[in-house]
Amino acid sequence: MKRTILLLGVLIWTLPYCTKEKPIDPGWEYDPTPFNLEYPDFFPILEIPADNPTTVQGVLLGRMLYYDPILHKDSTEACASCHQQAFSFSKPGNIIPHINLGWSGAFLWNGKIQGTLEDIMLFESRDFFETDLSRLQNHPDYPKRFYEAFGDKEITYEHIAKAMAQFERTMISANSKYDQYLDPDQFVFLEDEEFLGYDIFFSEKGDCFHCHGGILFTDNRFHNNGLDANPEPGLSEITGDPFDVGRFKTPTLRNIELTGPYMHDSRYETLEEVIDFYSEGLKNSPTVDPLMKNVYKGGIQLTPQEKGYLLAFLKTLTDTTYLHNPALEDPFHE
Ligand code: HEC
Ligand code: HEC
Numbered sequence: 437m438k439r440t441i442l443l444l445g446v447l448i449w450t451l452p453y454c455t456k457e458k459p460i461d462p463g464w465e466y467d468p469t470p471f472n473l474e475y476p477d478f479f480p481i482l483e484i485p486a487d488n489p490t491t492v493q494g495v496l497l498g499r500m501l502y503y504d505p506i507l508h509k510d511s512t513e514a515c516a517s518c519h520q521q522a523f524s525f526s527k528p529g530n531i532i533p534h535i536n537l538g539w540s541g542a543f544l545w546n547g548k549i550q551g552t553l554e555d556i557m558l559f560e561s562r563d564f565f566e567t568d569l570s571r572l573q574n575h576p577d578y579p580k581r582f583y584e585a586f587g588d589k590e591i592t593y594e595h596i597a598k599a600m601a602q603f604e605r606t607m608i609s610a611n612s613k614y615d616q617y618l619d620p621d622q623f624v625f626l627e628d629e630e631f632l633g634y635d636i637f638f639s640e641k642g643d644c645f646h647c648h649g650g651i652l653f654t655d656n657r658f659h660n661n662g663l664d665a666n667p668e669p670g671l672s673e674i675t676g677d678p679f680d681v682g683r684f685k686t687p688t689l690r691n692i693e694l695t696g697p698y699m700h701d702s703r704y705e706t707l708e709e710v711i712d713f714y715s716e717g718l719k720n721s722p723t724v725d726p727l728m729k730n731v732y733k734g735g736i737q738l739t740p741q742e743k744g745y746l747l748a749f750l751k752t753l754t755d756t757t758y759l760h761n762p763a764l765e766d767p768f769h770e
Contacts, residue, residue, distance in 0.1 A: 441462060449571070461580070465582075466583060468489075468584070469492040470491060471602070473607050490555060494586070494603075497582065497584075497599040498603025500516075500581070501600055501603075502600060503766045504768070506572065507565050512687045516766065521759055523695060524609070524694050526694075530700055530701060532685075533688075539656065541656060542684075545685050546674055547671045547674050549674070553601035553605060554594075554597045561600065562593040562596075569591055583676075592617075608748070609691060611670075612690065612755040614626075614753055629744065629748045630748045630752050632748075633746045636738070637749055643727065643729065653690050656685070656688045661725060662724045662725070664721065665719040667723065667740070668682065669681055684700050693751050696760070712743070715743060716737060718730065
């Protein structure tokens with residue numbers, strides 16, 4: 437009984453507010469369809485925030501926003517202008533590719549944004565693009581789409597961030613030659629030199645796996661990998677901690693063949709140069725990572741042949757299906 441009275445009270449109290457609003461246009465419906473995210477069993481579980489379940493409507497909206505310059509305050513560019521599918525959602529420059537970011541919890545080279553994809557997307561839309569919400573609100577199509585995704589007529593930065601995070605979670609690359617090799621149902625084998633490179637990568641010899649290990653090929657943490665004797669601030673810019681000087685986000689090595697130039701400042705044009713750096717170009721500094729055990733001798737000291745093997749292995753991480761996945765393409769040009 438008490439509960440009924442309470443409910444009635446709430447109803448009477450909110451009624452004037454409801455009636456003031458414009459009626460929902462006919463044909464608008466909030467009944468989102470769950471979206472099934474698919475990835476191999478050998479990937480870690482993808483955690484999804486309880487308040488932003490992945491839905492067909494949300495993913496499509498996020499995809500539209502990703503490709504639509506309307507998000508930018510001057511409409512000069514879209515996210516996809518810099519994050520291009522043909523380059524694993526990067527483009528030549530220091531642009532971090534978008535690949536399996538659903539598994540990441542810290543974003544940007546210096547770790548400026550820590551948290552979920554929703555957090556980085558909020559930053560990208562509100563602070564980086566300075567999206568003008570009224571332009572979306574007055575658009576002939578978007579208000580309906582936001583309503584269908586979130587059941588709210590008012591478009592907010594949070595809704596934009598949620599939609600874009602949903603789309604970003606679908607940006608999964610799991611079909612490189614290396615993935616096919618791991619899948620027991622596919623009879624794909626590595627060539628001898630690829631396998632020898634695998635051995636260098638995943639053993640103490642190359643030591644790459646300590647930071648670029650696991651199936652994601654990144655630990656999603658921050659390290660000083662010995663680029664400079666006087667490193668740039670990196671993570672310390674955000675934390676203020678002198679121990680974080682020179683520490684940058686470990687980038688994934690998936691699709692690495694396609695995302696040069698390399699490092700946060702694009703200092704290396706080619707993967708050959710990167711391998712030379714790890715082999716004999718390491719610089720010691722007070723914050724160099726303890727995992728860079730060979731820094732005292734300048735690097736892991738590979739022979740030219742071993743460098744070739746390591747390169748061959750890195751190329752098995754290329755997933756060309758990701759570059760042509762129609763579900764990730766520009767939705768406005770179908
Ligand atoms: C002008 C080019 C450009 C545009 C446009 C752009 N980005 Fe970026 N993006 C970058 C660069 C450069 C970085 C790396 C910057 C850094 O870490 O300081 C980056 C990094 C990111 C990252 C971090 C990835 C990681 O692994 O930490 C995300 C996520 C991202 N961008 C999303 C977006 C979204 C969403 C949009 C559209 C709202 C967008 N970007 C538009 C250039 C761009
Ligand atoms: C101590 C951790 C650590 C180890 C060990 C390590 N890396 Fe890295 N790697 C990083 C970090 C951090 C970056 C980004 C550094 C920057 O840009 O300032 C990076 C960058 C790279 C890049 C450039 C990626 C890009 O998108 O620009 C490649 C390629 C790479 N590493 C390959 C390797 C290989 C191959 C090995 C083994 C020989 C290796 N790494 C060992 C942490 C590590």
